[in-house]
Amino acid sequence: MFIRERTLSYGKVKLVLKHNKYFVESSHPETLQVLLKDKVIREARVHSQITDNSIKAATFTTSKAPVKGSLVIAGTKEPEKKKDELPHGKGASGDADLFTSVVGVDADEVDEDDDNVHAFEIDDGKIDDVKKRCNELEYPMLEEYDFRNDTINANLDIDLKPSTVIRPYQETSLSKMFGNGRARSGIIVLPCGAGKTLVGITAACTIKKSCLVLCTSSVSVMQWRQQFIQWSNITDRQIAVFTADQKEKFAGESGIVVSTYSMVANTHNRSHEAKKMMDFLTSREWGFILLDEVHVVPAAMFRRVVTTIKAHSKLGLTGEYSLFLSGPPAQIFIPNFLATLVREDDKIADLNYMIGPKLYEANWMDLAAKGHIANVQVKQINVIEYGKVLNIIVG
Incomplete structure (x- = not known):
């Protein structure tokens, strides 16, 4: 039970580099909402110009999860x-x-619960602070390419x-x-x-x-x-x-x-x-x-x-x-x-x-x-x- 509780949040948050910009990514939008309640992570967020006026677009960017193989x-x-x-x-x-x-064997994969991934951009000068803070919040960030x-x-x-x-x-x-x-x-x-x-x-x-x-x-x-x-x-x-x-x-x-x-x-x-x-x-x-x-x-x-x-x-x-x-x-x-x-x-x-x-x-x-x-x-x-x-x- 202890191990299950301690690893419950493992693998849910990833740091992704796209087009020379850093994004915090997850297939669990509720996890990103939890992280953004933290002052350090919230202040590190970069707010880009929004063309879609929907509530979802105003919160995160959404894209298809990478195909595994x-x-x-x-x-x-x-x-x-x-x-x-x-x-x-x-x-x-x-x-x-x-x-x-x-x-790509099943036993070594981090499960994705959604076909989509959700993300928000962060300031590249504050990456170190964000990664350390995620560790303290027990949401360790995995970096995958x-x-x-x-x-x-x-x-x-x-x-x-x-x-x-x-x-x-x-x-x-x-x-x-x-x-x-x-x-x-x-x-x-x-x-x-x-x-x-x-x-x-x-x-x-x-x-x-x-x-x-x-x-x-x-x-x-x-x-x-x-x-x-x-x-x-x-x-x-x-x-x-x-x-x-x-x-x-x-x-x-x-x-x-x-x-x-x-x-x-x-x-x-x-x-x-x-x-x-x-x-x-x-x-x-x-x-x-x-x-x-x-x-x-x-x-x-x-x-x-x-x-x-x-x-x-x-x-x-x-x-x-x-x-x-x-x-x-x-x-x-x-x-x-x-x-x-x-x-x-x-x-x-x-x-x-x-x-x-x-x-x-x-x-x-x-x-x-x-x-x-x-x-x-x-x-x-x-x-x-x-x-x-x-x-x-x-x-």
């Missing part, structure tokens, strides 16, 4: 049998076949190379992102060495729209660029770099830009070329923004980035190391490739409304057991510090 993730093949055609006895637990490459029906933003000619093969757990993580035929914003947590970069590239190849990749350093920028070229058929002219040393634009109407958080979030004086590049980034809609190492980016910088760039869908990736402390005597367990969504500034909650919920988290022990990542080797070292003996267990 099956979607094949890049680098995978459509299975011969659908979920409901599986042989008798194939249970949901422990059956890898249930995580198919075709998304119906990229297959986006005729405004140019398609990007990108796909994985035929030789590129994604692993089952990578496919599973992507099925959580594309679970209802749209691109759902959120965070994927994979252990170090488990191929989170390839997950991000595969997502970009599935959406096939302009993509912005943000990293923590210029070294990571060049690594991401090299990985895109290695695993996909993207050309040099379609992928550009924006760092202190290089300020490039891609050729054509769509492409990929790889940059750092600090370059985009910088509030100090910029060079003429850097200003031109920022104008290029902020004046367009991005189909997809890839956010690398989301657990280490300072909260203030992260907030500036996600509110400056207009992106239809966001994917945060992380694969950090974790420390587990216990005692006495203190035992510090450091597994080399354990990934957990942990931030030193205790701002995990901020990621939920700035990016989205955690979509998938891999179990590092399972991956090690199946040979996808290296096995843990544990060694115990006794260290004397300030007259005390600490047992440090290093993986």
Whole structure:
């Protein structure tokens, strides 16, 4: 009963970017009415000129809900049998076949109770406040991008190379992102060495729209660029770099830009070329923004980035190391490739409304057991510090 009550409002409110404007959307008009009773959300609303004088038009805009359907993730093949055609006895637990490459399965969809969706526009400068307020009101906003029906933003000619093969757990993580035929914003947590970069590239190849990749350093920028070229058929002219040393634009109407958080979030004086590049980034809609190492980016910088760039869908990736402390005597367990969504500034909650919920988290022990990542080797070292003996267990 508790779980049912706490999740009753989940999935009813979505943030949608259309024609460079942000809308709060829901198939439940009464839910939007509840939200507009809140002062923060009401003051963030943009009142557009009304041509229809009906009461309904004066309240919300109404349109047909996006058509759902099956979607094949890049680098995978459509299975011969659908979920409901599986042989008798194939249970949901422990059956890898249930995580198919075709998304849009009923179990992973957010139900729509109406054929129409209702929406109102909000000020793009107040998006952060609105998302945070919706969380506090227990109406968390989901960001979904119906990229297959986006005729405004140019398609990007990108796909994985035929030789590129994604692993089952990578496919599973992507099925959580594309679970209802749209691109759902959120965070994927994979252990170090488990191929989170390839997950991000595969997502970009599935959406096939302009993509912005943000990293923590210029070294990571060049690594991401090299990985895109290695695993996909993207050309040099379609992928550009924006760092202190290089300020490039891609050729054509769509492409990929790889940059750092600090370059985009910088509030100090910029060079003429850097200003031109920022104008290029902020004046367009991005189909997809890839956010690398989301657990280490300072909260203030992260907030500036996600509110400056207009992106239809966001994917945060992380694969950090974790420390587990216990005692006495203190035992510090450091597994080399354990990934957990942990931030030193205790701002995990901020990621939920700035990016989205955690979509998938891999179990590092399972991956090690199946040979996808290296096995843990544990060694115990006794260290004397300030007259005390600490047992440090290093993986």
